[in-house]
Amino acid sequence: MRKIGGHASLKPRSDIARFATKILAVLAVGFIGFVVFFYAAPFQYSFSVWAPDQPIAYSHKLHAGDLEINCQYCHAYARRSEMAGVPSVSKCMNCHSNLTIDSEQIAKLTEHYDQDKPLEWIRIYDLPDLVWFSHKRHIAKEIACQKCHGPVQTLVTNARLVKHNMSFCLNCHQENGAPTDCLTCHM
Numbered sequence: 001m002r003k004i005g006g007h008a009s010l011k012p013r014s015d016i017a018r019f020a021t022k023i024l025a026v027l028a029v030g031f032i033g034f035v036v037f038f039y040a041a042p043f044q045y046s047f048s049v050w051a052p053d054q055p056i057a058y059s060h061k062l063h064a065g066d067l068e069i070n071c072q073y074c075h076a077y078a079r080r081s082e083m084a085g086v087p088s089v090s091k092c093m094n095c096h097s098n099l100t101i102d103s104e105q106i107a108k109l110t111e112h113y114d115q116d117k118p119l120e121w122i123r124i125y126d127l128p129d130l131v132w133f134s135h136k137r138h139i140a141k142e143i144a145c146q147k148c149h150g151p152v153q154t155l156v157t158n159a160r161l162v163k164h165n166m167s168f169c170l171n172c173h174q175e176n177g178a179p180t181d182c183l184t185c186h187m
């Protein structure tokens with residue numbers, strides 16, 4: 001039973017308190033959401049994109065972007081084999097033995113060259129063994145590298161910008177009348 005009299009004045013006050021609590025709760029949730037959205041989201045993004053530290057801080061942005069070196073100058077097998085291939089140290093030295101850049105990274109590169117030691121680049125893209133893929137067929141159809149690897153020429157550190165899952169392959173095959181039967185890619 002509701003009491004009347006001296007206690008009646010408590011009711012409006014506790015209503016205000018409850019209302020204030022609700023407002024505070026909404027603001028708190030909003031604030032947490034704001035923090036998560038603006039701070040956590042970029043970290044999540046950088047966690048979900050595979051961008052390993054490489055043995056030398058080689059920059060596609062500098063070489064393929066700013067200096068406009070053709071992708072296939074370094075990835076020379078792309079048009080004639082399954083693999084695109086990663087350039088040898090001596091290919092880098094075609095330029096770097098003539099350039100006098102005083103830097104720790106170039107010193108490291110030169111050391112590898114002098115000792116005939118290959119650079120162990122960490123693979124970015126690697127399909128599971130059950131899938132067969134060949135660059136040659138795709139390059140012959142003049143499909144741009146960027147269709148499957150994203151804007152590599154903008155990357156200071158290389159990263160896996162594109163997910164090569166089955167629907168990624170199938171969608172383009174469907175759109176372009178390329179074969180879609182299972183044995184095309186699973187042999």
Ligand code: HEC
Pocket residue numbers: 071072075078082083084085086125126127128133135138139143144145146147148149164
């Ligand atoms: C139709 C999609 C497609 C196109 C176009 C394409 N790639 Fe690839 N690339 C792939 C896939 C898929 C892999 C992973 C292959 C594997 O693991 O067997 C790969 C792997 C690579 C690799 C690492 C392994 C290797 O083959 O040496 C390099 C380097 C590469 N691509 C460079 C290029 C360059 C440069 C171009 C343009 C000249 C290009 N790719 C065009 C899909 C593509």
Ligand code: HEC
Pocket residue numbers: 056057058059062063067069087088091092093094095096099101103104105106109
């Ligand atoms: C076609 C010529 C050419 C080739 C090939 C080449 N580079 Fe370079 N590289 C340059 C030029 C030019 C610069 C300097 C650009 C500048 O500083 O203005 C440079 C800069 C660099 C730098 C930055 C140096 C620093 O610390 O400032 C690194 C690291 C590097 N190259 C590594 C490599 C590696 C590794 C390869 C082989 C995979 C390679 N380069 C192949 C032309 C080339």
Ligand code: HEC
Pocket residue numbers: 054058060063064069070071072073074075086087121122123124125126145146149152153157158
């Ligand atoms: C001067 C040489 C050079 C040029 C030019 C160059 N690359 Fe590369 N690329 C490399 C080296 C070295 C690596 C291995 C280190 C790395 O991943 O950054 C590599 C790695 C890659 C990979 C990842 C291979 C894997 O799966 O590990 C792709 C994809 C690629 N390059 C695409 C391109 C495309 C597309 C272009 C043109 C826009 C290009 N590259 C131009 C030297 C080059």
Ligand code: HEC
Pocket residue numbers: 131132133134137138141143147148164168169170172173176178179184185
């Ligand atoms: C951007 C479009 C595109 C993407 C993405 C693509 N392909 Fe293709 N692929 C083609 C086209 C077009 C052909 C037909 C080439 C021809 O007619 O010679 C082809 C042909 C092939 C062939 C040869 C088929 C045959 O029997 O002649 C294989 C294998 C293949 N692709 C595998 C893959 C795999 C695996 C992926 C994903 C990792 C992939 N492709 C992604 C466009 C694409």
Ligand code: HEC
Pocket residue numbers: 127128131164165166169170173179180181182183184185186
């Ligand atoms: C154009 C190329 C292509 C064709 C055609 C294709 N696949 Fe795949 N498939 C792939 C690729 C690429 C993967 C690897 C996906 C990954 O690593 O996420 C894959 C993965 C798979 C897997 C492993 C599970 C999974 O989803 O990762 C199965 C099972 C599979 N495919 C079955 C099939 C069947 C059945 C067909 C025919 C209806 C087919 N595939 C046609 C490219 C293809």
